Amino acid sequence: MEFVEFAMLAAAVLLMIFKPEQERLAWLLTIIGWAVVVFMYIGHVSTSILGVLNI
Amino acid sequence: MSDFSRALNEHDIRQASNFYNLITWGGLLIVLLPVGIANLILGYLMGDSPCTLCWGQRQQMAYIGVVALFMARYGFKPKYLATMLVMAAVGLYSSFRHYGNHAMRDVGQGFGLDIFGIHTQFWAEIVFWCVVFLFGLATYFAPRFDALVAELRGKPWRPMTPFMKVAFGIVAFLCASNSFQALWSTGLPPNWGQGDPYRFSWNPKYVKWSSDSWEGMWAGINFLGKRDVKNPDFAYAPNDKKLGITFTHDANEAPIALTGELKAADVRAVEGIDAKLNTLALIRGEYMVASKYDFWFLDKDLKPAIHAAMDPWFSTNVLDIVGMTPMGEDAIVLMGMNKSLLRIRKNPEADDVEGWPNFTAGRDHVEAVGGFGRARIDTERAKFSYIHSSATDGKYVFTATVPDNLNHKKFVISKALMSDWMLSSEFEPAAQLKADRTLGELYVTGLVYEDGKLYAVSKNFNVMIEIDLATESVVNAWSIPAEFEDIRGLAKQGEEFAVLDGNRIVTLKLAK
Numbered sequence: 001m002e003f004v005e006f007a008m009l010a011a012a013v014l015l016m017i018f019k020p021e022q023e024r025l026a027w028l029l030t031i032i033g034w035a036v037v038v039f040m041y042i043g044h045v046s047t048s049i050l051g052v053l054n055i
Numbered sequence: 056m057s058d059f060s061r062a063l064n065e066h067d068i069r070q071a072s073n074f075y076n077l078i079t080w081g082g083l084l085i086v087l088l089p090v091g092i093a094n095l096i097l098g099y100l101m102g103d104s105p106c107t108l109c110w111g112q113r114q115q116m117a118y119i120g121v122v123a124l125f126m127a128r129y130g131f132k133p134k135y136l137a138t139m140l141v142m143a144a145v146g147l148y149s150s151f152r153h154y155g156n157h158a159m160r161d162v163g164q165g166f167g168l169d170i171f172g173i174h175t176q177f178w179a180e181i182v183f184w185c186v187v188f189l190f191g192l193a194t195y196f197a198p199r200f201d202a203l204v205a206e207l208r209g210k211p212w213r214p215m216t217p218f219m220k221v222a223f224g225i226v227a228f229l230c231a232s233n234s235f236q237a238l239w240s241t242g243l244p245p246n247w248g249q250g251d252p253y254r255f256s257w258n259p260k261y262v263k264w265s266s267d268s269w270e271g272m273w274a275g276i277n278f279l280g281k282r283d284v285k286n287p288d289f290a291y292a293p294n295d296k297k298l299g300i301t302f303t304h305d306a307n308e309a310p311i312a313l314t315g316e317l318k319a320a321d322v323r324a325v326e327g328i329d330a331k332l333n334t335l336a337l338i339r340g341e342y343m344v345a346s347k348y349d350f351w352f353l354d355k356d357l358k359p360a361i362h363a364a365m366d367p368w369f370s371t372n373v374l375d376i377v378g379m380t381p382m383g384e385d386a387i388v389l390m391g392m393n394k395s396l397l398r399i400r401k402n403p404e405a406d407d408v409e410g411w412p413n414f415t416a417g418r419d420h421v422e423a424v425g426g427f428g429r430a431r432i433d434t435e436r437a438k439f440s441y442i443h444s445s446a447t448d449g450k451y452v453f454t455a456t457v458p459d460n461l462n463h464k465k466f467v468i469s470k471a472l473m474s475d476w477m478l479s480s481e482f483e484p485a486a487q488l489k490a491d492r493t494l495g496e497l498y499v500t501g502l503v504y505e506d507g508k509l510y511a512v513s514k515n516f517n518v519m520i521e522i523d524l525a526t527e528s529v530v531n532a533w534s535i536p537a538e539f540e541d542i543r544g545l546a547k548q549g550e551e552f553a554v555l556d557g558n559r560i561v562t563l564k565l566a567k
Contacts (some may be wrong), residue, residue: 044268
């Protein structure tokens with residue numbers, strides 16, 4: 001999964017360099033990729049969102 | 056302060072260009088340093104492979120860097136600023152969550168490589184702090200906002216300067232390189248980062264792809280996790296439903312085979328106390344009882360001679376009193392359910408002002424011992440359990456866990472040195488158990504020490520067990536009459552035991 005997310009991010013940067021008129025697409029690639037990362041990260045720890053530290 | 060009524064000039068535009076260069080530097084450095092070093096040096100050269108959570112944090116750093124490049128390319132738009140703040144906040148949370156997994160380990164222990172003595176999970180925390188701090192600092196010194204817009208000179212994006220080409224090129228390369236590392240070491244979807252990753256290798260023989268991390272994904276939502284432990288069951292606050300415990304008082308249903316029987320020899324009411332009493336002790340020939348934060352010394356007629364109450368929240372929080380044990384010549388340890396304690400002594404000339412922080416009542420009769428008198432015991436096996444009893448041999452204090460909503464199986468005896476309140480040992484007693492049963496089913500509400508043995512009384516199943524500390528095993532289990540339905544506290548005098556049931560003191564004797 002990390003492969004896809006980093007690939008999307010690399011594509012976003014390349015769009016900014018070579019196709020700046022594709023700002024919306026580059027932005028969507030960035031935001032969607034980040035949202036997937038966060039969704040998976042929190043999903044991975046969802047049964048203990050704050051962890052084991054004494055808080 | 057910016058004066059927006061003043062017309063923009065070329066100086067403002069130059070300042071805006073410099074600001075955009077600064078933002079580009081920020082985006083470049085966050086990708087080049089933490090993400091790039093992790094990928095190129097730690098990964099390819101040193102063989103480090105990120106775990107599931109490490110990958111997540113590395114990615115979030117890269118996303119923040121790319122959002123900074125969006126600003127540099129398309130101007131300082133509110134949505135970019137907002138996104139960067141949200142991403143930094145989520146990054147701080149992510150690294151805090153990861154850091155929490157390892158924060159309490161011993162010196163030198165960690166997860167993966169360390170740099171300057173700091174492990175990767177904490178470096179992520181530092182990086183996200185830096186994002187907030189440095190971006191905030193840069194924005195503080197930013198030129199007036201309309202200059203940042205005017206610098207685009209009416210175009211939808213800024214032209215690529217040579218510096219921007221280099222910066223954007225490096226970021227694109229590192230994103231692609233990380234993508235390659237992820238492809239090589241974690242694989243194509245649905246495979247992704249592993250909890251305990253294999254060392255990175257260019258030899259395919261040593262590459263392992265796994266989708267195991269999907270297991271447990273969104274298996275439930277709980278903020279406190281292991282710490283979501285409900286309060287114990289108290290005489291004044293029954294909590295059996297939340298704990299998922301159905302108390303039964305038939306000793307024959309106990310998880311352990313009985314070796315004898317305790318009979319009630321005497322039942323005497325404690326008079327003059329309206330509160331529901333929760334624990335009992337016999338200290339220097341005098342009964343003590345307690346209910347939540349209140350405690351009483353009883354006279355020979357079981358009437359209150361002295362009453363006092365501790366403030367649970369001052370300094371170290373000492374929650375509901377579950378045990379009282381002697382210490383030294385005249386002190387008493389009030390043990391809270393959270394393994395925090397307050398040392399007190401009786402003193403008819405106690406100073407009311409001195410006692411103000413520690414006691415909400417009885418300051419003219421009791422005082423704290425040893426400065427503020429408070430301490431806490433950190434345990435290991437019992438870390439996520441509350442206790443409902445304590446005992447002492449004069450040198451050590453012993454505690455016993457009670458089952459809760461998350462744990463119905465484990466029963467842990469912890470032993471701490473009273474001179475420094477540090478954990479000395481812990482064990483789960485061995486016992487001749489019935490099939491598929493555990494000592495964790497007991498609900499130990501009273502504990503007392505004598506001659507190398509711990510005696511523990513359980514409200515559940517109405518049994519008392521005798522634990523040999525030398526062998527760490529249960530050597531006897533005696534029944535208690537089922538008519539007593541809320542047994543709490545324990546005292547031992549000769550061959551007799553005393554427990555609380557309601558606001559009565561029940562004397563128990565072994566049946567011959």
